[in-house]
Amino acid sequence: MTDARKSQGDRLSEAEAIERAKQGHEEAFEVLYHLHKRRVYSLCLRMTANTAAAEDLTQEAFLQLFRKIGTFRGESAFSTWLHRMAVNVVLMQLRKKGLPLVSLEETMETEEESPKKEPGAEDVRLAGSLNRLQLEQAIDDLPPGYRMVFLLHDVEGYEHNEIAEMVGCSIGNSKSQLHKARMKLRELLKTSRAEKATQP
Amino acid sequence: MTCEEFGRVLPELEGDHHNIEQEEHLKTCSFCSGLVSDLNAISAQARLLAEDQEPSPRLWNSIAIALRQEGLIRDPQASARLLGLRLGRWRLAWLKPVTIALVVGAALLLELQRIPRETPVAQQAATSVPVIGTADGVSQGSAIDADQVQLLNLVGSRAPAMRAGYESDLRAVNAYIRDAETSVRNNPNDAIAQQYLMNAYEQRAMVYEMAMNRALP
Numbered sequence: 001m002t003d004a005r006k007s008q009g010d011r012l013s014e015a016e017a018i019e020r021a022k023q024g025h026e027e028a029f030e031v032l033y034h035l036h037k038r039r040v041y042s043l044c045l046r047m048t049a050n051t052a053a054a055e056d057l058t059q060e061a062f063l064q065l066f067r068k069i070g071t072f073r074g075e076s077a078f079s080t081w082l083h084r085m086a087v088n089v090v091l092m093q094l095r096k097k098g099l100p101l102v103s104l105e106e107t108m109e110t111e112e113e114s115p116k117k118e119p120g121a122e123d124v125r126l127a128g129s130l131n132r133l134q135l136e137q138a139i140d141d142l143p144p145g146y147r148m149v150f151l152l153h154d155v156e157g158y159e160h161n162e163i164a165e166m167v168g169c170s171i172g173n174s175k176s177q178l179h180k181a182r183m184k185l186r187e188l189l190k191t192s193r194a195e196k197a198t199q200p
Numbered sequence: 201m202t203c204e205e206f207g208r209v210l211p212e213l214e215g216d217h218h219n220i221e222q223e224e225h226l227k228t229c230s231f232c233s234g235l236v237s238d239l240n241a242i243s244a245q246a247r248l249l250a251e252d253q254e255p256s257p258r259l260w261n262s263i264a265i266a267l268r269q270e271g272l273i274r275d276p277q278a279s280a281r282l283l284g285l286r287l288g289r290w291r292l293a294w295l296k297p298v299t300i301a302l303v304v305g306a307a308l309l310l311e312l313q314r315i316p317r318e319t320p321v322a323q324q325a326a327t328s329v330p331v332i333g334t335a336d337g338v339s340q341g342s343a344i345d346a347d348q349v350q351l352l353n354l355v356g357s358r359a360p361a362m363r364a365g366y367e368s369d370l371r372a373v374n375a376y377i378r379d380a381e382t383s384v385r386n387n388p389n390d391a392i393a394q395q396y397l398m399n400a401y402e403q404r405a406m407v408y409e410m411a412m413n414r415a416l417p
Binding site: 034042055185186 | 235
């Protein structure tokens with residue numbers, strides 16, 4: 001729990017803050033911002049791999065949230081509602097920039113669908129030795145389409161049907177992209193490990 | 201089941217949910233079981249990445265400024281009530297914000313007097329204000345004066361974590377004002393330059409207002 005959540009969340013619960021924010025109270029907006037800023041910013045940063053762009057998107061996501069907070073009726077969790085909005089802001093921005101969310105090229109790659117045995121290749125397992133920094137670096141090196149689906153599913157926890165709707169692809173395509181992303185990550189991580197092992 | 205067959209169904213598998221045939225294959229094939237183990241390890245580690253980055257402290261200030269401009273923040277006094285202000289404490293502390301307000305007001309008046317007379321007052325109705333620059337991009341003109349230091353000290357005494365954010369905003373807005381003033385001086389009849397200057401003053405006034413709210417006991 002962040003300091004902000006401790007200091008402000010204790011003073012004003014999320015439900016109270018939502019109701020007060022609907023009436024235009026600044027402190028309530030601030031409480032909601034501090035409660036959710038890390039997750040929204042983390043998402044934006046990973047999607048864009050750029051801190052300035054991530055802050056712009058985070059700002060836009062929260063502004064959209066606060067503009068629409070009067071329509072929040074509590075049918076879903078507030079965090080779900082906010083996060084969905086943040087994802088949509090990011091996706092909208094990427095579309096504006098013309099970046100393919102799921103590229104045809106990546107979709108048509110099929111050689112990674114099935115695992116290949118490489119005779120003589122050392123099969124060192126990642127399990128138990130994988131750390132956060134290695135994974136972050138590998139995610140940054142993923143092609144954008146793979147990265148998007150991997151982040152939404154494995155990092156953010158969305159289901160394939162939700163991803164398909166958000167990104168505008170089929171459920172099968174989402175599953176395929178996710179699998180390819182994981183395979184690519186495994187390859188990147190093993191390559192990175194092998195390079196480090198050969199360094200003096 | 202062969203490795204090829206297992207590879208074809210692998211994208212459809214979720215977590216450790218495998219049917220009997222797949223389980224049997226995994227028991228006998230170290231290659232496929234190693235692959236599944238690696239992919240699960242990647243997924244498990246990915247879950248830990250969901251919430252580990254912190255935006256800069258100044259981001260909230262930018263959002264608050266935009267909220268005020270859009271009129272979404274409607275009742276600053278209510279914010280003070282949320283902070284738990286009590287009348288008794290206010291009685292003791294009223295001199296502090298009033299003094300700051302007077303200092304800030306005087307500074308703004310002095311600056312407004314320095315604007316060329318051609319500046320149309322109507323331009324004050326700004327429609328959009330550029331986003332404050334980051335501290336990294338702020339030049340020498342961003343130096344903060346004694347009054348601002350005093351204000352920052354008050355903020356720091358109430359909310360130490362917010363001081364750096366407000367200082368960054370003040371430096372950025374000071375640099376913005378300096379650039380805008382230079383533009384107006386060089387092009388006294390340029391309506392856009394005058395508009396930028398008014399916007400810059402307005403932005404600083406908003407930062408002052410937010411900082412003073414933060415500095416209240």
